[in-house]
Each structure stands twice: as C-alpha cells, then as structure tokens.
Amino acid sequence: MPAGLQDAAGIKPGESSEPALPAGLEPSATPEEPGLPEGLTPAPVKSESNEPELPVGLGAAEKEKSESAQETGFPKLPFDISGFAEARGGVRADNDPYEKDCSIGETRLQLEAEKQVSLAGFKTTADFLYDPVFDRHKVDLEDGSGFVDLREANVTLTPVEFMDVKAGRQILTWGTGDMIFINDLFPKDWNSFLLGRDTEYLKAPSDAVKASAYSEIANLNIVYTPRFDSDRYVDGRRVSYWNDILGRRAGRDAVVRADKPDGWFDDDEIAGRLYRNISGYELAAYAYNGFWKSPAGFNPRSGKATFPELSVYGASGRGSVLKGIGNVEAGYYDSENDRNGDDPMIQNSQLRILAGYEQEVAEDFTAGGQYYIERMMGYGAYKRSLPPGSRRDDEYRHVVTLRLTKLLMNQNLSLSLFTFYSPTDGDAYLRPNVSYKIDDNWTAEVGGNVFIGEEDYTFFGQFEKDSNVYAAVRFNF
Amino acid sequence: MKTLDRLAMPVRVFIVFSTLAGGFVRAADEQLSVDEIVNRTNRTAYYQGRDGSAKVLMTITDSQGRTRTREFAILRRDDPAPDGKDDDSHCGNQKFYVYFSRPADVNKMVFMVHKNVDREDERYLYLPALDLVKRIAATEKRTSFVGSDFLYEDVSGRNINDDTHELVETSQNYYVLKNTPKDPASVEFSHFKMWIHKTSFIPVKGEYYDKNGDKYREYSAEKVETVDGFTTVTKARMSDLKAKSATVIEYSNVKYNVNVPDDVFTERFLRKPPREFLR
Numbered sequence: 001m002p003a004g005l006q007d008a009a010g011i012k013p014g015e016s017s018e019p020a021l022p023a024g025l026e027p028s029a030t031p032e033e034p035g036l037p038e039g040l041t042p043a044p045v046k047s048e049s050n051e052p053e054l055p056v057g058l059g060a061a062e063k064e065k066s067e068s069a070q071e072t073g074f075p076k077l078p079f080d081i082s083g084f085a086e087a088r089g090g091v092r093a094d095n096d097p098y099e100k101d102c103s104i105g106e107t108r109l110q111l112e113a114e115k116q117v118s119l120a121g122f123k124t125t126a127d128f129l130y131d132p133v134f135d136r137h138k139v140d141l142e143d144g145s146g147f148v149d150l151r152e153a154n155v156t157l158t159p160v161e162f163m164d165v166k167a168g169r170q171i172l173t174w175g176t177g178d179m180i181f182i183n184d185l186f187p188k189d190w191n192s193f194l195l196g197r198d199t200e201y202l203k204a205p206s207d208a209v210k211a212s213a214y215s216e217i218a219n220l221n222i223v224y225t226p227r228f229d230s231d232r233y234v235d236g237r238r239v240s241y242w243n244d245i246l247g248r249r250a251g252r253d254a255v256v257r258a259d260k261p262d263g264w265f266d267d268d269e270i271a272g273r274l275y276r277n278i279s280g281y282e283l284a285a286y287a288y289n290g291f292w293k294s295p296a297g298f299n300p301r302s303g304k305a306t307f308p309e310l311s312v313y314g315a316s317g318r319g320s321v322l323k324g325i326g327n328v329e330a331g332y333y334d335s336e337n338d339r340n341g342d343d344p345m346i347q348n349s350q351l352r353i354l355a356g357y358e359q360e361v362a363e364d365f366t367a368g369g370q371y372y373i374e375r376m377m378g379y380g381a382y383k384r385s386l387p388p389g390s391r392r393d394d395e396y397r398h399v400v401t402l403r404l405t406k407l408l409m410n411q412n413l414s415l416s417l418f419t420f421y422s423p424t425d426g427d428a429y430l431r432p433n434v435s436y437k438i439d440d441n442w443t444a445e446v447g448g449n450v451f452i453g454e455e456d457y458t459f460f461g462q463f464e465k466d467s468n469v470y471a472a473v474r475f476n477f
Numbered sequence: 478m479k480t481l482d483r484l485a486m487p488v489r490v491f492i493v494f495s496t497l498a499g500g501f502v503r504a505a506d507e508q509l510s511v512d513e514i515v516n517r518t519n520r521t522a523y524y525q526g527r528d529g530s531a532k533v534l535m536t537i538t539d540s541q542g543r544t545r546t547r548e549f550a551i552l553r554r555d556d557p558a559p560d561g562k563d564d565d566s567h568c569g570n571q572k573f574y575v576y577f578s579r580p581a582d583v584n585k586m587v588f589m590v591h592k593n594v595d596r597e598d599e600r601y602l603y604l605p606a607l608d609l610v611k612r613i614a615a616t617e618k619r620t621s622f623v624g625s626d627f628l629y630e631d632v633s634g635r636n637i638n639d640d641t642h643e644l645v646e647t648s649q650n651y652y653v654l655k656n657t658p659k660d661p662a663s664v665e666f667s668h669f670k671m672w673i674h675k676t677s678f679i680p681v682k683g684e685y686y687d688k689n690g691d692k693y694r695e696y697s698a699e700k701v702e703t704v705d706g707f708t709t710v711t712k713a714r715m716s717d718l719k720a721k722s723a724t725v726i727e728y729s730n731v732k733y734n735v736n737v738p739d740d741v742f743t744e745r746f747l748r749k750p751p752r753e754f755l756r
Contacts, residue, residue: 051648052672052682057701057708082584116752156749164749173608200606214745277743280591280599282612320597324614358614364621366614410539410722411624440545440580476581 079115079122083477086110090196090470093450098240098251103468104195106131112152125152134238143232144189144204151205167209172223174273174284176316176327178403179418180372182352183286183314183331185271185293186223189232194239194463196449196470204232208269218276225269225290228261230307233294234463242462244391245298249456249465258295258305267291281319286331288312296347297337308346309336324359341378344385349377356401364407372399391457398424412437420460427453427461446471511644514652514673515637516568521678523634524568525707526733528554530754533728537625540721547623548579550755554737569594572742573633576755587747592633603747610744619664626715626724631696639663650675666694677701677708693719705733730756 090104108129115122127149139146154168175184179202192201208225234241235258240251261267269290276283288311295305314331330353338346351374358368376382379395386392400423405416418431433447448469453461509517535547552574558567575588587603600613618630639659646653651672658664667690672682683696700712709731716723741751 050684051651051653052697054650054674055681055698055701055710055712057703057711058674058677058679058681058698082581084581121749158749164745171606171608173610203607212745214740214743219745275744280593282744318612320599323597323616325612327612358612360614360617363617363619368614410537411621412545437545437580437582439543443582474582476584 079113081111081113083110083112083125084108084474085477086198086472086474088197088470088472090468092465093448093467093469094465096240096251096465098236098249098253099238099466100133100252102133103238103466104131104197104470105133106197110151119158121156123152123154123156124150126150142229162214164212164214165209166212169205169207170210171203172206172208172210173203174221174286176282176318176329176356177354177372178356178358178368178370179401179420180354180370180399182329182354183273183284183288183312183316185269185288185290185312187229187231187293190234190294191232191238194234194449194466196447196468198472204229218274221273221275223269223271225271227264228267228269228291228307230258230260230291231293239463239466242457244457249462256295256305257303258307259299259302261291261307281317284316286312286314286316292335292347296335298345300345306346308338310334311336314352321357322359324357327354327356329354339378341376341381342385344382344387344390348379348382351375351377358403364411366403366405368401368403370399370401372401373397374399394424396424397459398422409436422459425453425458425461426455427451427458429460429463441476443474443476444472445474509652511642511654514644514654514678515642517678518654518671518673518680519634519637520566520568521708522680524555524565524571525709526555526565526705527557527563528552528735528737529731529733530735530737531728531731533726535623535625535627535724535726537724538722545624546579547577547625549575549577551575552737552741552751552754554739554742572739574742574746574751576750585750587750589742589747590633591742594636598633601744601747608748610747625726626694626717626720626722627726631715645670647675651681661688669694679708679710693717699725702731704731707733 086106086108088104088106088108090102092099092101092103095101106129108127110125110127112125113123128147129149130147134145139148141148141150150169152169152171154166154170156164156166158164172186173184175181177184181188186206187204189201189204193199206223206225206229207227208223208229210221210223212222213220233256235256236243236251236253237255240249241256242248243250243254246254269288271288271290272286274285290310291307292310293307295307296310297306297308298304299306311334312331313334314329316327316329318325318327320326330351333350333352335347335349337343338348341348352372354370354372356368356370358366360366374397376393376395383392400421402419402421403416405414407414414433414435416433420429422428428451430450430452431447432450433445435443435445435447437443446469448467450467451460451463453464455461456464530550530552532550533548537545537547554572555567556570556572557563558569571592573590573592577583577586577588585605587601589601589603591599593599597616602611602613603609604611618633618635619628621627622629622632640656641659643655643657644652645655652675654671654673655668656671657668658666661667665687666685667688669683669685671680673679674681679698679701680696681698683694684692685694687693695716695718696713698710698713700710702709702711709728711728711731712725714723714725735754737751737754740746741754
C-alpha cells in the first residue's frame, strides 16, 4: 500500500493490517460466510433490509484463495494459431446463359499463425479452399484461384521508435468510404464481393512494403509494391459482365484477356498517405502512382484489355458531425496515357467525390448514407473521339448508398442491408444479410446480391444475371 | 463484416477499477455531503491510478442457461490533471484500448475510445482481416456492451451530472444513494439505488427501477482485491431480472500505473497492438 494510504488508514485507531477495513465492518457481516451464490441472487439474505452483503474482499471472509488469471485453456503452441472453417453455397436467382447456375459452393479453412520474436512480428494467414463450381484448381497466388489463397505472410519491424515497417503479403486499407473507394488503391476482389463471400474477401492481398513514420505534426505511410497488384476484377469466369465489343452481356464464353503489367520494379506502384488527428477529426492527404486497378483500356491490335498508367491525388476528413460520424473524400484520377481524353481506347481522367454520414438512430440500429459523384474529365474530347454509332458513357455518374444495420437477441442476430443506387445509371445493387451467432464458435448467415438495372451496360445493371442468394455456416476457433 | 456490425454498437469501455480513495478514509461517523460521496464513488469506480491494465472475462448466461463468453485485455489512461497535480483527484477525459481475444470471430479486433467529459466520445474499431479502422457512430449509451447485460454506460461510468442524488440511508456499512435522472425521457429507468461501501467508496450493489417502480436490473460486486494498493472489484455481476439473464465480469492480472504512453491510443497501435501492455 502506498505511503499516503497507509497514513490515512493509520488515522483510525485499532486498525488491523490488510485491506484497510474499519473494525466496525466485520461484525456487521452475517456470522456465516456470505456464500455468494452461483446463480442469480434475489434480494440479499438479510431479512430486515435490502442491504447487500459485503463482497469478498470487503470485510467478508475470503472463501477461496483468489485464483488469478483465467487460463485460456488453449494448447500451448510455439505460436498463436486461430482461424475458421466454413461452408458456403449460393445459386443464381436468374438464368444466366453465360455462367453456371451455382454461384458459389465453397469449403474453406483459414489458418492464421502469429509469432513475436524479439522485435519482429511474423504473421501468416492462409486459406485452403475447394469449390466445385469453379473448375480451375491450379494455384495462382496472384489472382487467388486454386485451393490455396495466401492472404498474409509478413514481418513487422520497428527499426526506430518513430517508425514501423511491414513487409510481405498483407491486406491494406485506408480512406473513409463505406464500400466506395477513392484513395484506397489497394487491390480488391470484386468477384468475392459480388458472389457473396464474407466482406473480408473484398480486400485482396498486396505484396508490398509499408513504411510508417509518426510524429507530433503528422504521420506518414508509404506503400511500395514492386510489381503491380491488380484487382481480382470481373473477367467473366465467375461473374458475367457487359462486353462492349460483343455489344451484349458475356461470361464464360468471352473471358476477359488482359495484358497486365508485370515487370518487377518496372511496373511498380507507390502509394502514400499523410494524416493527422485533430481533436477527433481525422484529416488525410493521399497520392498514388501506378495503374488503373481493373482493366481501363483496350489494345485493338492484341485484342487484350489493358491497365493504363494512373496517378491519383486526394484528401479526406472524418469526424463527429451532429450525433454521428461524417466523412468527405475526394480524389483526382489522372489517366496518364490519355490526359486529353481523346483516346477512346483508354479511360479518361476522373474526379471522384464522396460525402457520408452515419448515426445510431435507435437502440442497436444504425443507418448510414453516402453520396458519390464521379465526373469524367475531357468529356468533349471523349465524345469527339468515339467512333460513330458506339455507346457513349455519361459525363457524370452519381451513386447513393444506404446502410442499415439492426442487432437483435442480445446482438447475436444481425439484420443488415447495404444498397447502392445510381440515379444517373438507373441501376441498383442490394446486399441484404442476416447472420446469427449460434454460440461462441458457430455462426450462420444467409444473404443475397441483387442487381437491378434499366440497361444492360450500366455499372450495376450489367450484373443483373449474376443476382444470387447464398448461405453459409462458419466455425471459428 | 458480421463481426464488424456486432461490435459497431454503442459500446463504451468500462473498467471497474476501483480503489480505496487514498487519503480519504475517515471515521465512519463523520458526515460527508452527498456530492462528496458521489464524487468519491465516481473516482473509485473509474479513475484509480494514472492508468491501468487488466484481462477481462465476461460470462453471459441467458434465461435458458446457455452461456457465451467475451475475453479481452483492456488498457486505460487518464488525461493528466490540467494543474499538473498528481494526486489522482482529477476525473477528466480518459482513453481506453480493448483488445479482444474471444469469441474467436472477434479475435484481434481492437475497440478504442477517447472518452470526453465535455463532448461526444470518439470510438474506433479496428478490423484486422480488412486492415480497416472504422469510426463508430453511436450515441446511445444505454445499450448492451458486446451483447452482455452490462450497458455501455454502466461500464464507462454514467456522467454524475445526469442525475440528482439523494442520500436515503446511512447504515453501518453503506451510504445508500437514490439517483434520479434529470432527463427521464433519455433513460429506461425511473431511478436507481446504490449501496456504497463507506470506507472504500466501492459501489457494492445497484438496483434499477423501471417507470412502474419495479426493480428490473441489479448489480453486485462479488469480489474485491487489493492491487498495487488500490481496492479493486475483481468480480461483479449484472442481472437483468426481466430477461432473466446475467453477466459475470471477472478481472485478472490487474495492474495500475504501468505507464502506458499516450500514443498507444492512436491509429498506429490499432494496427500494431502494444503487446507489452496486453500481456
């Protein structure tokens, strides 16, 4: 006991040793042990009053020796291991002539191992999966196909106190959007997202080095990817899409062939974020130099899709607004191979702006909305460059999103709906999901991906035939 | 993301770090004002030491006897007193870092709160599988913390200025306070009573009454230990008498004044948990 306390307790005469309890306390406890019951206690035992018994440690005699730390009862391995096993099945709601009727039929085991060796932290996360819906089982760690998807294999170091370095395969995220990404140019797995895998799989891994420096003034992250990591984009193998050349939807009959930049240290990417937190408001500036993450060009000679060069400059802010959280983010996409916008084979530069707000509107019920605008730059040049008779994109694309989440049954049941709606494209994408935690290990969920569109070629409308429902059970350990 | 939604609830961190208010033990018959009792109880329940860490095990038992558990490590740091006094009397802003380990679906998630006395708290959730730092929009303070019978506000500390306090009884062991909300529409109770241990200022029991005057929730401290000189509740129970469920919260490995640096409560350490303090 600190000296100060000792003195104070010492004021009282006749004080015994230990937990400074006045002499007056002991007699007042019932002569018996308080015998704290295991189940729910109704009113205290004392008949005359509602007064509680003293708990163990406050005068009442200690019944059992205080056993300290609860051991987690997990087998002792030389590293921490965790993960889950999952079965997930899904079917298309509509008949898609270009894809299988089953959208997903996956059995997946994720193992995650972590180990701290003095100043270095090692982490590996690998998914082992089998999906008969997909008939290509050759492992490709780059695009995640095959029976192994290596999600993380990295080492974290702190070379100097104000700096962290994480090198290897890793999942990277920044920015403020909810399912809308402006300055986060780390690879996404759109197939996973559209097919109804857990949202975790929207992020595809990067093979990169992330260096972070921290100071009072601002913090800086630099991510260097020595060889371009594209999105796991929609290419027709699992998800049908609008094919401009065929002028119709296409899928397994016309899988996108792409010419991906793949030279080490030549076709590299660099992304930076400078950020600071001022009284709970997170401000950030971003820059990126690399390539469009999904095909954004076409080489008529090779007949292949291309990933033109891209730089992005942007900023974001996030913090308390009214009774919730507000965020704004903007980014300028500089399509370096078509700055004037007059090459019809390469996507033009864009300006992207997002504003969002989320609030808890009732107990365990949260609502969030976002407004997103994408403007094509050099629209006049684009229009003039189009071959006659070809389909023309709009200059502006607006998207509204709405997220509703309700928790029930002691927060073990979650009902959620995420909706994208584009008034300019006249299309929408709904993501309903119901998930229930059966116990501490088991979770079951059902959900859907529903696409609606007036036209077959719009951003969400092109996926109309991909609308699907899925169900999954997962055992976490 | 399911896990995300489940955690993205109005959770506030709580730590029932309680201690003998150093230097304030007085003879039992000395009269204290109600405000003094309330202030000391608040300090005892939520503000002991400059900082602290503990491992927490929550066991939630529903009306059918099924149990669910929550396991996490928690770090707390109090903002220092503006006048530089280090006598632990300042009850101002606090920062909390909660590192989940169980159940497995929330393993390695981090929940961080900058608790502000004069404005809304800032709450962050880190989801390692997505490397996502999420801000939590939550203003409801009387909703369940991680699905337990403890409410966000029970565990973070209800602002003492939100209620009027009456000393209704002084027994040999306890000050019995009746607390009535100033804004009855903002809460589900009509009043709650607290039995405060006279010498330690530990709230030993709490009873919550609904708008009909029926008791529907009950808190009890079940075990108290002295840690680093601070009298600390290491086991407590919250019972929901209507739902017939109860949650037992147990603290182990409790430490005070471990010198957690302020920058642990930043985005950097959401992505890279400060292992030395979470052991």
